Amino acid sequence: MKTMVLLLAGTILTSSCVGSFGLFNKLAQWNKTATDSKFLNELIFLVLSPAYAVCGVADFFVLNSIEFWTGDNPVANNVGKTKTVKGSDGLDYAVKTLQDGYEMTNPDGQRFYFLYDKETNSWSMMTEGLEKKLFKFNEDGTIQAYLDNDHEMTVTQDAAGLFQVRQATSMGTYWAMR
DSSP: OHHHHHHHHHHHHTSOOOOOOHHHHHHHHHHHTSSSOHHHHHHHHHHHHHHHHHHHHHIIIIIHHHHHHHSOOSSSOOTTOEEEEEOTTSOEEEEEEETTEEEEEOTTSOEEEEEEETTTTEEEEEETTEEEEEEEEOTTSOEEEEOTTSOEEEEOSSHHHHHHHHHHHTTTOOOOOO
16 A cells, blocks of 8 residues: 555656646636725625635646646637637737647737648748648657748747748848948
């Protein structure tokens, strides 16, 4: 019996399954917005503190382990939810999580889709019925980037690889001023 307990403890403690703690975070997020009063929310927190402990333990031992081994936390699922995201242009975009990617709606109402293909481990963009490949994750840890001029390039998954793709898409043109 001692051996079984030690083996079980070893598998739990050495699996490094730090996950999203989806159940605990959902409870905390609900608690923060339960009322308009932060004092009432604190009172609710104190009353529900045993529920936080139960959710934390369930996340730690069960849900985060499932997420580690399958890559998907059943509680942290955001499919169908829409968030507003401010773009680099200062405008607000609606981003809806899909089963296989994201639907993005710009302020003019035009929709773009960023889709993930699990079979080919690749991302593409679809707009107005036209699909354009963006990139693919290669087996060796590199990325196959698909450029606008129908060229492809293989880069590393780091800042240097991103810099190479940026140079290739901007044609390497730089402007300097004194």
